Amino acid sequence: MRDVGDRNGQSSQPVTFASPEIKALSRLRSDPRFLQRVRSADVGQAFQLKLASDDDKPQWFPEYEVLRLVEFFSCWVMEWETGMDGLAIQNPEPKDLGDVIPPWDFIWTDNYLCDPSVAPVSQIPAEPKVNGYEITDELCAMAGCDCEDDVCDPRNCACLRRAADCYPYQGGHYQRMFASSDDTKNASDDEDLGAARRDFVYLKDGSIDKNVLLGTPIFECNKSCSCSSSCRNRVVQKGKKARLAFVKTKEKGWGIKALDIIPERTFVGAYGGELLNDTEAERRAGVYDQKLGTTYLQNVDSHIIKVHLTRQIIEKDLAEKGELNDYRGNNANKLKLVDLVTKAADAIEIYEDYWNFLEAGHPVKDNLYDAEVRVRDKLPPGPEDGRIFARAKNDAYQWALDKARRTRKKHSQKNPEVKMDDPYHPDRDFDHPAWIFLKLGTTEQNDLRRMAVERSNMEDERMVTVDSALWGNHTRFFNHSCDPNICHVPVYTDNASLMRPLLAFFTLREIAPGEELCFSYAGDMGSNEVDVAIAASAPQSPAKGRARAKPTMIHPPSTRPGAETEAAITATEADGAAAAINPAKERFLNIKCKCGAANCTGRVF
The missing domain is CATH 2.170.270.10 (SET domain)
Structure with a gap:
């Protein structure tokens, strides 16, 4: 050299x-x-x-x-x-x-x-109990199935239930499998299982089923399972x-x-x-x-990590209130937890989008950014903070309207045969993060800020x-x-x-x-x-x-x-x-x- x-x-x-x-x-x-x-x-x-x-x-x-x-x-x-x-x-x-x-x-x-x-999986400590309740930790993914055959039957393989329990996100592939509140019915009865048939993500040739959204986490059978290497879920x-x-x-x-x-x-x-x-x-x-x-x-x-950390925040809040058991046990209770976690995860993502929007920089947004930092970090408010947030709500309406117009224009360019002359409606057309966040009540905003900061700290740590x-x-x-x-x-x-x-x-x-x-x-x-x-x-x-x-x-x-x-x-x-x-x-x-x-x-x- x-x-x-x-x-x-x-x-x-x-x-x-x-x-x-x-x-x-x-x-x-x-x-x-x-x-x-x-x-x-x-x-x-x-x-x-x-x-x-x-x-x-x-x-x-x-x-x-x-x-x-x-x-x-x-x-x-x-x-x-x-x-x-x-x-x-x-x-x-x-x-x-x-x-x-x-x-x-x-x-x-x-x-x-x-x-x-980084500690190996075998050395990852369990989450400490909160008010006597066990909190779901990251090792919940390690369970296996006890299927009797070398090749698992997806209609009763525990690895699909494990996937649903590890990814409590409403509308996802696994949650649609267990959409019924009665988890004791025969799994072959598709009408009782919501929109998704209980089946593995993989087809027989090893490719991902086209009915499954790409990006959906996959839980393969593993060394804890009784099936062989020929199982379709490997x-x-x-x-x-x-x-x-x-x-x-x-x-x-x-x-x-x-x-x-x-x-x-x-x-x-x-x-x-x-x-x-x-x-x-x-x-x-x-x-x-x-x-x-x-x-x-x-x-x-990935999204499942954000959902998992959100779940831990929700479970700790419920445990402190002594209510966590109301969201565990049977499938109906599990679905209640899925609903809470999904709404919280989506809301935190909206707040993160709102935060990224403020960080982009703009004279109007700079004032709002400084005010938001003071509120988020629980610092003494500035003398103009009240006016800044009030003005921001009006500005957010215009930001959302401008975005809706751009979206509609782009859609019309791609699909000129589709006419879209209806008036813009905030509940239907406005998806700007600043509009969505700022229209919330003060209590909802503060709770969302708390969860977003807590999850961000958990991400940095874990x-x-x-x-x-x-x-x-x-x-x-x-x-x-x-x-x-x-x-x-x-x-x-x-x-x-x-x-x-x-x-x-x-x-x-x-x-x-x-x-x-x-x-x-x-x-x-x-x-x-x-x-x-x-x-x-x-x-x-x-x-x-x-x-x-x-x-x-x-x-x-x-x-x-x-x-x-x-x-x-x-x-x-x-x-x-x-x-x-x-x-x-x-x-x-x-x-x-x-x-x-x-x-x-x-x-x-």
Whole structure:
């Protein structure tokens, strides 16, 4: 590897993912349990860098060394990938001898590995009792079923009841299964089960049922269940089955493409890596930003986590009143709790949208923002706060009306044959968060502020981030597209915690052979018919989970156009200097998008 001269004329080794100081970020590298994985990756990485370097590449029969590198990498992937199917490699025009394979800058894992900052599931403490009542904790996802056959019957499999109990959200797939207040009736009687038939999310071919909204959390049978590996409710845990390939793209570096037709809603990989707490994630983000200018950090955030934390707030409130048992036991009581949790979760989301609207900045909104902070944080009110909130209610009406007009105009442009000349009605057409929140009574507003602050604190304390920089799999090569063809779905398998769903990628539509697999780094899911249904259900959509305002956004190096192999796994001092000067948020927001989609925004974030 070549030295890069600094500004004083001295030479120094460039910081790379292979540098000891970067590898040292992962304390798992020195864990004896992973010695074999670490050693094989380090040997392969050193071999690739040697072939990529002009100063150290072989002079005689280099094609033999290239073949050795390809075979070594292919065997390594096949050995450690869960499905043991491997991935092909396609790069018809390598830039150097090491560029025949993707950057070997990580150790393979298809699952989550707990950094010491995060306790393993077996060490997560139970929630403390409140007024003598047990509060539902994140370990409720670990139960299994006692089905008698190797393949579970969804009509009586306890894993579906577990899913409904773990995701108490009204209108969701599982709640519609148990919509009847009488949970003792025969599960085969569909008329007693509301709109959804009691069945698994997966079809027999392993794809997600089209009647299930994408983003719905999936609870697979697990090691606590009596069924076998052939059970239809086991997909992600067995690894991908779709034939994929690493491919070197012209504009976006290395990516992943399909080798065959992949049907809609098919599993193509789960985001693996190290689980970090908030403090460790921010520490690593600072190093990655300053030293490398890139990061693979992804918040493990989804709607079910927000619902779970909301449930805990509701249960604690009920426990303090001595009323929690009135919402437990039979199905009718459970449905009452579902109703409370759903309304609270939706209301908190409205408040968060209102808060984000105020943070956007505007002379009128700035005054309202300051007043809202004083009320939310229970600070002494300002002399003008009363007038500010009164004026804000009038302003909110106009904001909501303007938004309704824009929405109707957009709808008319897409559907010119539909005439929409009816007068605007606030109850029907106004969905602006400021209007919805400010029209509430004082007591309702204060209660909502309290729950929103409490849930935000719980998120900061308990939510985790997955780092796929030093440990990961093929999903770390998925590139961004403004018109994505894959999205991730929260899935629970073995060692489950409600706060730690696997981010499992499924196809949004049928994928053609040779098509690259891409998702939206910005979090949206494109514009196909499935997504229209998702958008129409907002804010209730399970797919709507919002990322926290942290500088730990996913930003794979493959977004750097045309990077050669050595550049993709190394960084010059100039890169580090630029990263240190520019704030992380500004850099992320100005990543130029080259996805080529018809609806490309020109920016990744």
